[in-house]
Amino acid sequence: MRTFQMSILMFAFILNSVFAVDVEGLMAQGNSKYESGEFESAIRLYEKVLATDRVSAALHYNLGCAYFSEKMYGQAILQFEKARRLSPRDPDVVHNLEYSKLFLKDRFDLPEPMPIVVWVRELRQSLSLGELKFLEEILFSLLILGTILYRLSGGHALRRVVLPTTLVTGMLFLVMAGWLVDRTISLDEKHAILLVDEAAVSSAPIPGASTLFVIHEGTSAEILDATDAWYELRLEDGKTGWIIHEAVGLY
Amino acid sequence: MRKTGKVMPHRNILIFLLFGMSCMVFGQTKVTASLDAKQVLVQESFTWKLEVVGSDGMPNVRLGDIDKIALLSGPMQSSNYTFVNGKTSSKKTISYTFVALETGKVVFPPVDVIIGKKVFKTQELKLEIVASRRSNGKQVAAKQSVYLRAMPSKTSVYVGEPLTVRYKLFTKVGVYNYQVEKLPDAVGFWAEEVPQSAQPRLVSEVIDGERYNTAVLKTVLYYPTKSGELVIDPLNTELEIEVKSNQRNNRRFNDPFFNDPFFSGKRKATKNFLSNPVKINVMSLPEPRPRKFSGAVGNFRIRAGLDTNAVFANDAVGLSISLTGSGNFKALQLPEPKLPEGIDIFKPERTDNISIKGMKHSGSKKSTYLLVPRIPGEIVIAPIEFTYFDLKTKKYVTRSSGQISMSVYDAEGSQPVVTSGYSKEEVELMQEDIRYIKSADNHFTRAQTSALGGRFWIIHIIGLLALGGAYAYEYQSRRLQGNLDLRRRTNAIKAARKQLNKATKLSEDSEELRALLHQCITGFIGARLNVSENTLDTSEFTELLSKHGVPSELIDENKAFLEGLAMDRFAPGAVKRSASEWISATQELFQKLRRVL
Numbered sequence: 001m002r003t004f005q006m007s008i009l010m011f012a013f014i015l016n017s018v019f020a021v022d023v024e025g026l027m028a029q030g031n032s033k034y035e036s037g038e039f040e041s042a043i044r045l046y047e048k049v050l051a052t053d054r055v056s057a058a059l060h061y062n063l064g065c066a067y068f069s070e071k072m073y074g075q076a077i078l079q080f081e082k083a084r085r086l087s088p089r090d091p092d093v094v095h096n097l098e099y100s101k102l103f104l105k106d107r108f109d110l111p112e113p114m115p116i117v118v119w120v121r122e123l124r125q126s127l128s129l130g131e132l133k134f135l136e137e138i139l140f141s142l143l144i145l146g147t148i149l150y151r152l153s154g155g156h157a158l159r160r161v162v163l164p165t166t167l168v169t170g171m172l173f174l175v176m177a178g179w180l181v182d183r184t185i186s187l188d189e190k191h192a193i194l195l196v197d198e199a200a201v202s203s204a205p206i207p208g209a210s211t212l213f214v215i216h217e218g219t220s221a222e223i224l225d226a227t228d229a230w231y232e233l234r235l236e237d238g239k240t241g242w243i244i245h246e247a248v249g250l251y
Numbered sequence: 252m253r254k255t256g257k258v259m260p261h262r263n264i265l266i267f268l269l270f271g272m273s274c275m276v277f278g279q280t281k282v283t284a285s286l287d288a289k290q291v292l293v294q295e296s297f298t299w300k301l302e303v304v305g306s307d308g309m310p311n312v313r314l315g316d317i318d319k320i321a322l323l324s325g326p327m328q329s330s331n332y333t334f335v336n337g338k339t340s341s342k343k344t345i346s347y348t349f350v351a352l353e354t355g356k357v358v359f360p361p362v363d364v365i366i367g368k369k370v371f372k373t374q375e376l377k378l379e380i381v382a383s384r385r386s387n388g389k390q391v392a393a394k395q396s397v398y399l400r401a402m403p404s405k406t407s408v409y410v411g412e413p414l415t416v417r418y419k420l421f422t423k424v425g426v427y428n429y430q431v432e433k434l435p436d437a438v439g440f441w442a443e444e445v446p447q448s449a450q451p452r453l454v455s456e457v458i459d460g461e462r463y464n465t466a467v468l469k470t471v472l473y474y475p476t477k478s479g480e481l482v483i484d485p486l487n488t489e490l491e492i493e494v495k496s497n498q499r500n501n502r503r504f505n506d507p508f509f510n511d512p513f514f515s516g517k518r519k520a521t522k523n524f525l526s527n528p529v530k531i532n533v534m535s536l537p538e539p540r541p542r543k544f545s546g547a548v549g550n551f552r553i554r555a556g557l558d559t560n561a562v563f564a565n566d567a568v569g570l571s572i573s574l575t576g577s578g579n580f581k582a583l584q585l586p587e588p589k590l591p592e593g594i595d596i597f598k599p600e601r602t603d604n605i606s607i608k609g610m611k612h613s614g615s616k617k618s619t620y621l622l623v624p625r626i627p628g629e630i631v632i633a634p635i636e637f638t639y640f641d642l643k644t645k646k647y648v649t650r651s652s653g654q655i656s657m658s659v660y661d662a663e664g665s666q667p668v669v670t671s672g673y674s675k676e677e678v679e680l681m682q683e684d685i686r687y688i689k690s691a692d693n694h695f696t697r698a699q700t701s702a703l704g705g706r707f708w709i710i711h712i713i714g715l716l717a718l719g720g721a722y723a724y725e726y727q728s729r730r731l732q733g734n735l736d737l738r739r740r741t742n743a744i745k746a747a748r749k750q751l752n753k754a755t756k757l758s759e760d761s762e763e764l765r766a767l768l769h770q771c772i773t774g775f776i777g778a779r780l781n782v783s784e785n786t787l788d789t790s791e792f793t794e795l796l797s798k799h800g801v802p803s804e805l806i807d808e809n810k811a812f813l814e815g816l817a818m819d820r821f822a823p824g825a826v827k828r829s830a831s832e833w834i835s836a837t838q839e840l841f842q843k844l845r846r847v848l
Contacts, residue, residue: 024693031690058692065688092686099685102677105598133703137710144714148721184703 023054027062034066042066057087064096073103074195074217078249081193081220085251088126105216108237129183136180139173146170192231192248193220201241205230212241223250280305282364284373291351291380294485294527296323299359300346301373303366311365312345319357319380320349321484321528350485351380352528396423397492399468401485401526404610409534410478411548411579412642415445415610417470418486418526421456421463425493427519431468435526437483439533441581445470445607472607474579478535486526494520536640541647543586547639549578549611555588555635555652557622563660564627565682570620572635572652577613578642580605585618589633593626597681623681627661736781743778747771747841755834764830765820768837772813775841779848789813801847812840 030045046063064079080097087093113121127135146166153159197217202209205227215221221233230242281304288297303310309328325347332341351357359376397420404415420426429451434442451466468488475481536548551574558569572585580603590596597620605614624630632655641648750771757764773792777784780795787795789810796806819828828836 023695027693028690031688034688035690053697054695055697056692056695058689058694062688062690065685068685092689095680095683096686099680099683102597102681103595107598133707137707140711140714144718147718151721151725180703 023049023052027059030066031062034062034069039066039069043070055086057083057090057093060086061090061093061096064100068096068100072195073100074193075249076100077104077218077220078193078195078251081191081251084125086128088128101218104218106219108235110237124179127179132176132180132183136173136176139169139176142166142169143173190223191220191251192223192233192243193251194218194243194247195249196247199243199247201233201239201243202230203241205232205242209242213239215243280366280369280371282310282366282371282373284359284362284376286359286376286378289378291378293351293354293380293382294525296348296350296525297378298346298348299376300344301362301364303343303345303364305341306343306366307341308367309343310345310371312362314347314362315360317349317357317359319353319355320351323348323350323487323525350525352482352485354380354382356380397421397426397490397522397524399486399488399524399526401483401529403483403529403531406530407532407534408475409548409640409642410475410536411546411582411640413472413474413579413611414531415470415472416483416529418468420466420468420490420524421458422465422492423461423463426464426466427491427493429466429468429490431486431488433487434469434471435484435486437473437481439475439477439479439481440483441474441476441579443472443581443607443612445472445610470610472610472612473531474582475531475533476582478533481531481533483529483531485528487523489521489523491519491521494518494522537645541638541649543636543638543649544640544647545583545638547578547583547637548642549576549580549639550641550643551576551578551637551639551650553586553635553637553650553652555655557655557657560657561660562624562657564624565684567621567623567678567681568657570622570632570655571617572620573615573617574637575615577608577611578639580612580614580616583616583639585616586635586637588620588635590622591630591632593624594630595623595625595681597621597623621678621681624657624659625684627659629656629658631656739778740781743775744845746778747775750774751834751838751841754837757830761830762820765816765833768833769813769816769820771837772809772840772844775844776848789817799848801844805843805847809840809844812836 026045026049030042030049033039033042033045043063043066046059046066049059050063060079060083064076064083067073067079068076077097077100080093080100083090083093084097143166146162146169150159150162150166153162194215194217198214200211201213201215203212215235219235221235223231224234224240225232229245231245231248232240232242233248234240281302283302283304285300285302286297287300288295291297299314301310301312309330312326325345327344327346327348329344330341331344332339357378357380359378361375362373364371364373400419400421402417402419404417408414418431420429430449434444447467447470451468453464453466456463456465469486473483553572553574555570555572562568570588572588574583574585585601588596599618599620602617602619603614605612605616607613634654635652636649637651638647638649640646750767754764754767754771757767773784773787776792776796777787780799782795792813793806793810796809797803815828816833819833
C-alpha cells in the first residue's frame with residue numbers, strides 16, 4: 001500500500017516536471033525563432049504555451065514583441081497589457097506598450113487630468129495583484145488592531161494617538177480593498193482591445209443596428225456590459241456603443 | 252333558488268342586448284377614402300383623406316410611394332364624437348397633403364386599413380394633374396402676387412460636378428420675414444447651403460409687364476452622388492406676408508380718402524409657399540476609369556514634401572501631402588504615401604481649409620505624417636499620384652507630386668524634432684525602437700484566477716473574529732460592572748436597615764454596636780454614591796456629600812454624628828450618650844440621608 005502511494009506521488013512528480021520542461025522548451029524554441037526573425041513561428045510557439053495554464057510576464061511580453069514585428073499592433077498591445085498586469089513596473093513592458101500605442105490610428109485628445117489623479121492612477125496601475133493583496137492584508141490587520149486598542153484603552157492617553165491613526169488606516173484600507181475588489185472581480189473582463197483593422201461600433205447589440213462610429217486596430221475600451229455575442233464599450237473619450245465578440249481581445 | 256330563476260332571464264336579455272349592440276356598432280364601421288380634388292394643376296397641393304365611422308381605435312394606414320406627387324405633410328389625425336338622441340357616433344379622420352409634381356394621371360391604389368384585428372379596403376381613387384394654363388415656363392405662378400421658384404444653374408451634370416439652385420421669391424406685396432427653416436429633400440445629392448445674410452437684398456424686376464420685388468432666399472450647392480434622372484424636391488416654407496383685410500368688403504362708404512393704403516386694413520398672415528421641383532439629369536463619368544480614380548471631380552493639384560532632406564537615423568521627419576484646387580472635396584480622400592522598408596510611419600495630422608468660392612468648394616486638404624527612418628542611407632519615396640476627372644476638358648487627369656528623397660545619416664544623440672500633433676515625450680519615444688524579448692526569464696506561474704487565496708481569507712477571518720472577541724469582552728465587562736453597582740445601590744437601604752436592626756437587638760452597650768451604627772451610615776452613603784466607603788475619612792465624606800448637592804446642615808449633622816460616634820468608640824466616656832440614644836440618632840440621620848441620596 002505504501003509503495004503504491006509512493007509510486008503515485010512519483011508519477012505525479014515526473015508528470016509535473018515533464019510538463020514544466022515542455023513549457024520552458026516551447027518558450028525557448030519560440031525565443032530562438034524570434035531571434036532568427038521567424039516571427040510567425042515564434043507567435044505559434046508562444047501561443048502554444050499560452051494554451052497550457054502556465055503564464056508569465058515574459059511570455060506575454062515576448063509574444064507582444066513578435067506580434068509587433070508582424071505589425072499586428074492590436075495583438076501586440078493586448079499582450080503587453082497582459083504582461084503589465086503580471087509585472088506592472090517592468091520598464092521594458094511599459095516602454096513597449098507605450099511605443100506600440102504610437103502606431104494607433106485612433107487618438108483621443110483629452111484634457112490633461114490633475115496631477116494627483118495621474119499619480120493615483122499610476123500608483124494603482126503599478127501594483128500587481130499580489131502586492132495589492134499584501135497591502136490590503138496589512139492595512140486590514142492594522143485597522144483591526146487599532147480598533148481593538150481603541151476599544152480597550154478606556155480613558156487612557158494612548159487613545160489620542162490610536163484614534164487618528166486608525167481612522168487614516170481605515171481610509172487607506174477602504175481604497176485598497178476597493179482596488180482589490182475591482183481587480184479580482186474583473187480580472188478577465190474589464191478591458192477590450194480591437195484586434196481587427198477597423199470595426200463598426202453599433203447603437204444596439206443586434207445585427208443591422210445603426211453604426212455610431214468606427215474604431216481602428218489597437219484601440220482599447222472599457223467593457224460596460226456583455227451579451228452572448230456583443231460587448232458594450234466605453235472609449236477613452238466617453239463614447240459608448242456595442243461591438244461583436246470576435247473583433248476584440250480582452251485583458 | 253326560485254329567486255335566481257327569476258333573475259336569470261333578465262340577465263340573459265341584458266347580455267343579449269349588449270352583444271347585439273356591439274355587433275351593430277361593429278357592423279356600422281365604415282371606411283371611406285377621398286380626395287378633395289379631381290383635377291389639380293402642377294404645383295398645387297391637395298389632400299387625401301381617410302374617414303372611419305363607428306370605430307374606437309385609431310386606424311393604421313400605410314400609403315405606398317406614388318409617382319408624380321410628393322408628400323407635403325401628414326398624417327394629420329382627428330377624432331370626432333357626437334351624441335345624437337342618445338346615440339354615440341364617432342368619426343376618425345386621417346389626412347395627408349400632397350403636392351402635384353408633373354402632369355399625368357395619378358391612381359391611388361386601394362389601401363388596407365387595419366382597425367383592431369379587422370382589415371378594411373378602401374376604393375381606388377383617381378386624380379388628374381394638368382399643366383397650368385400658361386405652360387411657357389412662367390407657369391401659373393406669374394398670376395399670383397407671391398410665388399417661389401427654384402432656379403438651377405444647370406440641369407445636366409456629371410456625378411460629382413456641383414450645381415447651384417437659387418430659391419427666389421417673387422412678390423408684389425410686402426414680406427415680413429425671409430427665414431427658410433428646412434432645405435428640401437434631395438435623394439442622390441450631397442447638399443450644402445451657400446452662406447448669405449439673413450435679410451436678402453430686394454431687387455425690382457419686371458416679369459410679363461408686371462413689377463415684382465425679388466429676393467434670393469437660399470442658394471444651395473448640390474453634388475450628385477449617383478447618376479440618373481434625379482429630382483430635388485420643392486422647397487417648402489412658411490412666409491409672413493401682407494394680405495388685404497376682409498373688412499374692406501364691408502366698407503360702408505367708398506371714399507378715395509379711405510382707400511389709402513393706410514386705411515385699407517392690411518394685416519400680416521403666415522402662408523405656405525412651394526417652389527417647383529428641379530429635375531437634374533446626372534451623367535455617369537465616362538468609361539474606362541483609371542485604376543487609381545477615387546471619385547474626385549474638379550480641378551486639383553497635389554504637392555508633397557519633407558521638412559528636411561537630410562536627417563539622422565531615428566529622427567522624426569514630417570512628410571506633408573497637400574491637395575489644392577476646387578471640386579468635391581468632402582467626398583475625396585488624400586492618397587497615402589508608399590514607403591520603402593526601414594521607415595516607421597505614424598498617424599497623420601489632418602487639416603482642411605475648404606470654403607465655398609464662386610459657387611464651388613475650393614481650398615486645400617493636407618495630411619502631415621511623421622516618419623522615423625531607422626536605417627542610414629539614401630531613401631526615395633515614390634511620387635504621390637492623384638487622379639481626378641477634369642470638368643473643363645472632360646478627361647481624367649493624373650497629377651504627381653514628383654519624387655521625394657532624403658539622406659539618412661548615422662548618428663548618436665541627435666535631438667528630436669517636435670512636430671505638432673504629438674507630445675514631446677511621444678516624439679522622443681519615436682526615436683527609440685521596440686525593446687528586445689526576454690529570453691532568460693523562465694518564471695512561470697499557474698494562470699491567474701480570481702481566487703484570493705487561503706492566506707487572504709485566514710487573515711480576514713481571524714481579524715474579524717478578534718474584533719468580535721474584543722467587542723464581546725468589552726460588552727461583558729461593562730455589563731458586569733454595571734450590574735454590581737446597581738445591585739449595591741438598590742440594596743443600600745436594605746443593608747442599612749439590617750445593620751440598624753442588628754444594632755437594636757444587641758443587648759448591651761458595646762463598642763460593636765457603635766461600629767455597626769458607623770457602618771450603617773457610611774455604608775449607605777458609599778453604596779448610594781458608588782464609592783468604596785472604607786477608604787474615606789470623615790472630612791472626605793463631607794467633601795463627597797457637598798459635591799452631590801446635599802444641604803450643608805445635613806452635611807454638618809453627618810459630620811458631627813460621625814465625629815461624635817468615633818470619639819465615643821475610641822475614647823469611652825468622652826461623650827455621654829447611651830446606646831439607645833445613638834440608635835435613635837442614627838435612625839434620624841439615616842432617614843434624612845435617604846431623602847436626599
